[in-house]
Amino acid sequence: MADMQKIQLDILGQVCPACLLVVLREMNIHRQQLKNGETQLIIKTDHRDTTRTIPESARKMGYDVEVRNLETYYEITIGKK
Amino acid sequence: MITDPLLLASAIALLGFICGIVLYRGDYCMVAMLRDYYLIGDTTLLRSFVIYFLIASALFHLGNLVGLLPFLPPPTFALPSLSTLAGGLLFGIGIVLAGGCVVGTLYKMASGNLINWISFAGILAGSLLYAEVHPQVQLFSTQTTFAASITVAQHNPILQSLILLVISIAGLLAIWRWSRQGGLNVTSHARGYIQPWKVAVLLALLNFFFYLFSASPMGITTAYAKVAAYLERIFLPGHAAGLAYFQTDSISFKAGEILVRGGAGPRLDYISYTELALMAGIFSGALAAALYYKEFKIHGLPPWRQAVAALAGGILLAMGARIASGCNVKFFLGALPLLAWQGIIFAAATVVGTWIGTRILTRYVIR
Structure with a gap:
């Protein structure tokens, strides 16, 4: 989808659990757009454990999740594929 | 117990190094264990703690039974008091704000996250702050001691067996x-x-060996106080020399004919060979893992609210640990499986403290 809105969240170097909390909040705010596939959340994080907790929470809410290992951090994408 | 200082320190540092690698790779955060349950109902880490408890408890008690771990209760344990309760509460609030406990802060520092370096500074500052009020806290502890035994077993061996069963x-x-x-x-x-x-499972084994080598299960916070004491001696030598906390030994026991002593003061003693060696080992192990997985990276300063919270959290958790004379490492990993009163009371207070800390964090820090 060309007109998909991509929301970038850079949580590198922040306190644990900032990543989890910010993502949960954004998922709530953009619930409708995420469900319709109009929006994707793209998160950059260096919290290793969030590569477990965020995908788990997002999948429970019915979203597709993809995690990529980049340079020194992780990129988590949430939304419909 | 290994009585040769150099051998003891080397053995403990090696255990610490392995521990650092394991904790980093598993991102095994004991703050997340409680906090993430409050936040999202995640029980993964709590479940693993049940496994830890069963294995550690079995290893410790069997080790004692066959004569490998003769020091029971260990010399680093003491009678519980209201200080244990108050300390646990402060500690629980502090670790959530700091985003890591005393050990978590170490292995997270190794990935280059500045927020954890800020809490590290907070922990050192909190330890120095405690040194100022140590005599008063100690008096309070002696006045509010509420059990005559260190462990449940000393109180009633049948009760202990029943609880463990x-x-x-x-x-x-x-x-x-x-x-x-x-x-x-x-x-x-x-x-x-x-x-x-x-x-x-690995942590339980490592703690068993720590106990075997050093006569006590893992502890680490006094090492922070020691590092802080060395620093204070450089910048305020006169003041540091006048503080009772840095002059007296917090531990003293006999291993055979040898008198073993240690405390927070700026000198080489039992705490240096055990807790300080563990601290250095954990940091090095975690750093080795972070470098191996190419994850070491400094991302710049965190948002100011988080930085303030990390500093305050570090101070609070250090004060809490000093008031209770131990942290989650000594009490959750050592005293709980041994059913020592201090562990049970500290753990209960920490569970409440982390809940309060989580409320503060979600309301004022991460918005």
């Missing part, structure tokens, strides 16, 4: 149920991830 049966049943519900393994995308239940 009930916990073991309940724990094994729970583990059996979890493994039927889809296994204990979880999905993580972190490089070199180690499953939480495996970290729990």
Whole structure:
């Protein structure tokens, strides 16, 4: 989808659990757009454990999740594929 | 126990190094264990703690039975008091704000996250702050001691056996149920991830060896006080020399003919060979892992609210640990499996403290 809105969240170097909390909040705010596939959340994080907790929470809410290992951090994408 | 200082320090540093690698790879955060349950109902890490408890408890008690661990209760344990309760509460609030406990801060520092370096500075500052009020806190502890025994076993051996039996049966049943519900393994995308239940097993083994080598299960916070004392001696030598906390030994016991002594003061002693060696080992091990997985990176300063919270959290958790004379490492990993009163009371207070800390964090820090 060309007109998909991509929301970038850079949580590198922040306190644990900032990543989890910010993502949960954004998922709530953009619930409708995420469900319709109009929006994707793209998160950059260096919290290793969030590569477990965020995908788990997002999948429970019915979203597709993809995690990529980049340079020194992780990129988590949430939304419909 | 290893009585040769150099040998003891080397053995403990090696245990610490392995511990650092394991904790980093599993991102085994004991703050997340409680906090993430409050936040999202995640019980993965709590479940692994049940496994830790059962294995550590079995190893410690069997080790004592066959004569490998003759020091029971260990010389670093003491009678519980209201200080244990108050300390645990402050500690619980502090670790959530700091985003890591005393050990978590160390292994997270190794990835280059500045927020954890800020809490590290906070922990040192909190330790120095405590040194100022140590005599008053100590008086309070002696006045509010509320048990005549260190462990449940000293109070009543039958009660201890009963409690351990009930916990073991309940724990094994729970583990059996979890493994039927889809296994204990979880999905993580972190490089070199180690499953939480495996970290729990490894930690129990490491703590057994720590106990075997040093006469006590793992402890680490007095090492922070020691580092802080060395720093204070450089900048305010006159003041540091006048503080009772840095002059007296917090531990003194006999290993055979040898008198073993240690404290927070700026000198080489038992604490240097055990806690300080463990601290150095954990940091090096975690740093080695972070470099190996190419994750070491300094991302710049965190948002100011988080920085303030990390500093305050570090101070609070250090004050809490000093007031209770130990932290989650000594009390959750050592005193709980040994059913020592201090562990039970500290753990209960920490569970409440982390809940309060989580409320503060979500309301004022991360918005």
